[in-house]
Amino acid sequence: MKNRIRDLRTERGMTQEDLAEIIGVSRQTINAIEKEKFDPSLPTAFRLARLFELKIEELFSYEQG
Template sequence: MDNRLAELRKSRGWSQEQLADMLGVSRQTVISIEKGRFDPSLPLAFRLSDAFGLTIEDIFRP
């Protein structure tokens, strides 16, 4: 699954560690999602959506 996570995170000036703390996950999880090696669970996808104020579809592309 393709995603815009790194682009969106950087546009807000957030580090991977800051985003991980907001989401309650490890920095490694954020890295893995950004690189497309890990697809987030639905609850985590909703937390990402809330953090960025975007729909899940705006962050992740099939």
């Protein structure tokens, strides 16, 4: 699933570790989500959207393929 996590995180001067700590996941999870190798759970997606003050569909996009 495509996402804007890396751009939003770096715009705010956050490291992967910072973001992981804030939303309660590991840095490796953030890395995998940013590289689009892992889709977050729904609760994690909601926490990310809330943090970045976006709707989930503004943060993530799904393209069938």
